[in-house]
Amino acid sequence: xxxxxxxxxxxxxxxxxxxxxxxxxxxxxxxxxxxxxxxxxxxxxxxxxxxxxxxxxxxxxxxxxxxxxxxxxxxxxxxxxxxxxxxxxxxxxxxxxxxxxxxxxxxxxxxxxx
Amino acid sequence: xxxxxxxxxxxxxxxxxxxxxxxxxxxxxxxxxxxxxxxxxxxxxxxxxxxxxxxxxxxxxxxxxxxxxxxxxxxxxxxxxxxxxxxxxxxxxxxxxxxxxxxxxxxxxxxxx
Numbered sequence: 001x002x003x004x005x006x007x008x009x010x011x012x013x014x015x016x017x018x019x020x021x022x023x024x025x026x027x028x029x030x031x032x033x034x035x036x037x038x039x040x041x042x043x044x045x046x047x048x049x050x051x052x053x054x055x056x057x058x059x060x061x062x063x064x065x066x067x068x069x070x071x072x073x074x075x076x077x078x079x080x081x082x083x084x085x086x087x088x089x090x091x092x093x094x095x096x097x098x099x100x101x102x103x104x105x106x107x108x109x110x111x112x113x114x
Numbered sequence: 115x116x117x118x119x120x121x122x123x124x125x126x127x128x129x130x131x132x133x134x135x136x137x138x139x140x141x142x143x144x145x146x147x148x149x150x151x152x153x154x155x156x157x158x159x160x161x162x163x164x165x166x167x168x169x170x171x172x173x174x175x176x177x178x179x180x181x182x183x184x185x186x187x188x189x190x191x192x193x194x195x196x197x198x199x200x201x202x203x204x205x206x207x208x209x210x211x212x213x214x215x216x217x218x219x220x221x222x223x224x225x226x227x
Binding site: 036 | 170216217219
């Protein structure tokens with residue numbers, strides 16, 4: 001069955017460092033993969049989308065990589081700030097039936113310590 | 115409004131009662147999704163509407179759950195004979211046909227006593 005694993009439930013890093021979050025998926029080949037941010041009591045907010053033919057995508061301090069051979073995506077936040085503290089969700093598209101729906105990982109809760 | 119609107123934001127009900135949760139998507143978005151998020155869990159896909167196509171109901175956990183989308187816009191998720199395990203945040207999202215990202219509402223928190 002299709003499975004998504006995000007590296008850890010929680011990640012604590014020092015302000016100014018680079019945070020790296022990992023998303024691994026098994027048993028399918030997504031056409032694209034998205035990353036979302038979710039704050040407590042709020043709905044997820046879209047951050048970045050990367051397609052299967054793209055190796056890397058950047059947006060300001062964010063960088064996402066997509067390795068379809070390893071079946072892995074890495075999400076980096078450079079020069080992290082306390083305001084980056086949130087839960088980050090990985091969402092590869094579901095494969096099959098021509099329907100590009102997303103399956104979400106359980107998320108990694110990032111805490112940036114001042 | 116500019117975003118996805120969900121109501122009610124909070125609902126407390128007694129076991130066995132029926133509840134309706136409403137989602138008003140972003141205007142022009144043809145795709146609409148319902149997800150469920152239980153405490154400490156990831157988002158669980160429930161149902162997907164795309165335009166006038168038959169909805170994908172593959173994520174609905176039981177026949178007590180149903181959803182409809184009227185006129186390609188507003189959607190209602192109905193849970194009949196609620197159980198305590200139905201307690202969760204129900205999130206609605208919409209997307210446009212030209213982009214893949216989902217726009218989520220703030221969710222409806224359901225508590226079944």
